[in-house]
């Protein structure tokens with residue numbers, strides 16, 4: 001496999017969209033899936049499927065083994081210390097809700113503070129808002145600077161003795177800013193404050209090593225890293241998982257169920273109530289293999305080169321304004337155009353087969369701060385090329401033609 | 406489907422120079438709506454007089470060309486019109502986008518029919534239908550909602 005012709009590994013690119021080759025620039029929303037992942041799902045259903053962890057028949061053993069092998073794969077990929085630190089969820093959203101709910105229930109009291117930032121996706125704000133309502137906690141927002149970044153100083157200024165957890169994104173899905181997580185974790189460690197990283201945009205693009213980052217919680221959406229939809233991961237240090245109460249109740253997560261009491265399974269099972277996504281978990285191993293074969297650093301460098309080339313092209317167009325100018329940017333280019341609303345841009349680009357997203361990208365607080373209701377976003381994956389950036393640029397010129405600007 | 410049919414001259418004109426923008430004097434009905442998917446907002450203001458005429462009609466809002474043009478065309482077409490008639494036009498407009506039917510009301514001028522019908526191109530863009538219908542649904546809500 002080679003990044004240069006990696007598109008051929010993704011069946012979706014075999015079709016035309018509106019008669020044009022597909023230029024997919026919406027990977028921050030969800031990435032496309034390589035053939036290996038797609039095939040693994042059908043192949044698993046055809047030959048190995050059964051429910052996991054419940055029956056003793058041969059198929060159940062097979063399926064359970066494949067499921068747990070995926071946990072090991074993820075554990076190794078993230079360089080977690082223990083396999084029990086990997087919890088499967090339905091997505092980063094559920095991963096963060098789990099922490100907000102279970103950590104919040106046990107450790108957050110009235111007046112305690114949750115420190116987050118203005119960059120966050122709604123999924124790293126609303127779960128904390130629930131906690132604010134339920135417990136009377138406070139949410140502090142570290143401000144974003146005019147480059148679209150949140151720096152270590154902004155965090156430092158807001159930490160105090162009431163800060164009980166820091167919840168922060170790894171990469172902004174709007175400005176693309178790569179947040180200095182390691183420095184923030186080091187700072188938080190000095191004060192004994194746990195850190196939750198929303199790694200939804202980080203995991204598909206950066207090398208992530210839990211021992212190196214040192215964070216307490218890391219949330220991932222598998223569908224944004226070439227894996228199946230409906231699957232996410234919560235990495236959490238074992239010391240937390242052992243202490244936190246379960247998030248949902250049901251089958252599988254119990255130890256003993258009596259009329260007068262219930263005891264719970266050990267982690268990770270304690271946090272995986274009910275029938276889990278089985279084929280998705282199994283097929284996610286293939287997504288990791290895909291990333292490992294190419295090398296995440298190579299993917300990152302490739303995307304960086306394409307992104308920089310794309311930014312260069314867009315900057316030549318004087319109707320285009322690029323949002324944010326972070327020193328370190330990860331695979332996201334948000335922009336606006338004078339006189340054309342992002343929604344119209346997205347429709348016009350689509351006619352040329354160029355798929356982007358328009359809106360506030362689930363970051364209303366950030367858009368309010370920037371004073372713009374919506375932006376257009378081109379976001380990259382391993383399958384993008386310079387040619388895609390040229391097509392983006394041409395399609396943007398077409399917007400100007402249609403709007404007579 | 407051609408983009409040219411979506412972004413017709415009439416629509417671009419209304420989007421760039423929206424008619425009846427702002428709060429109209431003496432309005433006694435209003436309602437607002439927003440589309441959380443894209444952040445489009447619209448606020449309709451109506452003055453309903455004793456004879457059940459929409460003697461004044463205006464809007465405030467921000468959004469894409471389709472939503473601005475739609476709100477502008479709505480106010481332009483229905484300002485001064487009788488309430489029952491306005492409801493009928495709204496109904497026909499919403500049906501036009503839903504069932505691809507034509508607008509044929511004989512009490513609208515040919516020009517007005519052409520203008521409203523310019524929005525029919527939206528039919529071919531299912532993700533954009535809400536942009537075109539939001540103002541009209543909001544008008545119906547405003548009629549029900551006295552200040």
Ligand SMILES: Cc1ncc(COP(=O)(O)O)c(C=O)c1O
Nearest residue numbers: 091092093121123173198200221
């Ligand atoms: C930064 C960030 N966090 C969280 C999420 C939520 O991910 P999911 O919807 O897969 O749970 C997203 C998805 O857009 C995101 O970009």
